[in-house]
Amino acid sequence: MDKNLNDLLKWSIENGSASQNGEAAPAAAPASKLNPEAIAALFGSGPSDAELMKLSMEAITSADPEITLENKLIAFDNFEQLIENLDNANNIAKLSLWTPLLGCLDHEEDEIRRMAAWCVGTAVQNNQPSQERLLAVGGIPPLLTLAIKDGEKEAVRRKAIYALSSAVRNYQPAMNVLTDELEKKGIRSGKVDAENMDNVDEVMNELKAKITTA
Numbered sequence: 001m002d003k004n005l006n007d008l009l010k011w012s013i014e015n016g017s018a019s020q021n022g023e024a025a026p027a028a029a030p031a032s033k034l035n036p037e038a039i040a041a042l043f044g045s046g047p048s049d050a051e052l053m054k055l056s057m058e059a060i061t062s063a064d065p066e067i068t069l070e071n072k073l074i075a076f077d078n079f080e081q082l083i084e085n086l087d088n089a090n091n092i093a094k095l096s097l098w099t100p101l102l103g104c105l106d107h108e109e110d111e112i113r114r115m116a117a118w119c120v121g122t123a124v125q126n127n128q129p130s131q132e133r134l135l136a137v138g139g140i141p142p143l144l145t146l147a148i149k150d151g152e153k154e155a156v157r158r159k160a161i162y163a164l165s166s167a168v169r170n171y172q173p174a175m176n177v178l179t180d181e182l183e184k185k186g187i188r189s190g191k192v193d194a195e196n197m198d199n200v201d202e203v204m205n206e207l208k209a210k211i212t213t214a
Contacts, residue, residue: 049088053079054095060112061100069109076115080122089123093133105142105160114156117146121163131171140167140177147207148185157211165204170195178203 047055059067059075083089092098104116120139124130134140146152147160168175175194183189188206192199 049082049085050091050095053082053088053091053097056082057097057100060104069111072109073111073115076112076119080115080119083119083123086127089127090129090133092123092130098133098137098139102137102139102142105146110153110156113146114153114159117143117156117159117163121159121166124163125166126169128171131167131174134167135171135174135177140164140174141181143167144178144181144185148187148210154211158208161204161207164207165200168194169197169200175200 056075056079060072060079062072083092092101101116101119104112105120107113107116120134120143124134143160143164147157147164149157164178168178172194175192179188179190179192182203187210188203192203194200
């Protein structure tokens, strides 16, 4: 990771943690400082959204013990906010970030799995180019696995269902893959019209019902 961007990440995490906790640093404590190059990156010709997306994903998937789970969740929150922008969401493919993002669906930490599903849902919602990319990289089956997994946290399963819902609405190819997977797993059979919102809601409600009966 570029040193200046790494410094910028650390600064963002430290300040983000303080903001989230609602705590001010003690007056006597030395402030965390950025070097001049990192300051220039932040306030001058700073990193682009694409660079920040890559930086966030590097932090999320890092094996560096200094990057804690809290740090990773802050980075994931930053990533999710960035991809609320459609252009940024479509850049996930250009930056080769779909594979590491989907890899997080199988992370050992449930909060990482939840955030990964959330980000998938954000990226593909009302966004056919990203729906196409998610389908192309095989994202529907792992989302369904997460949505129906016994013993999985409810919050994780609900985000996986949200992601599936966003992935298939008004995009028939993804819906066809989902219904095929549902039939293989013995959950339901028959095709569903991706443009019929009542029918899509019915499928999603069936998945949600499995959470309450688990």
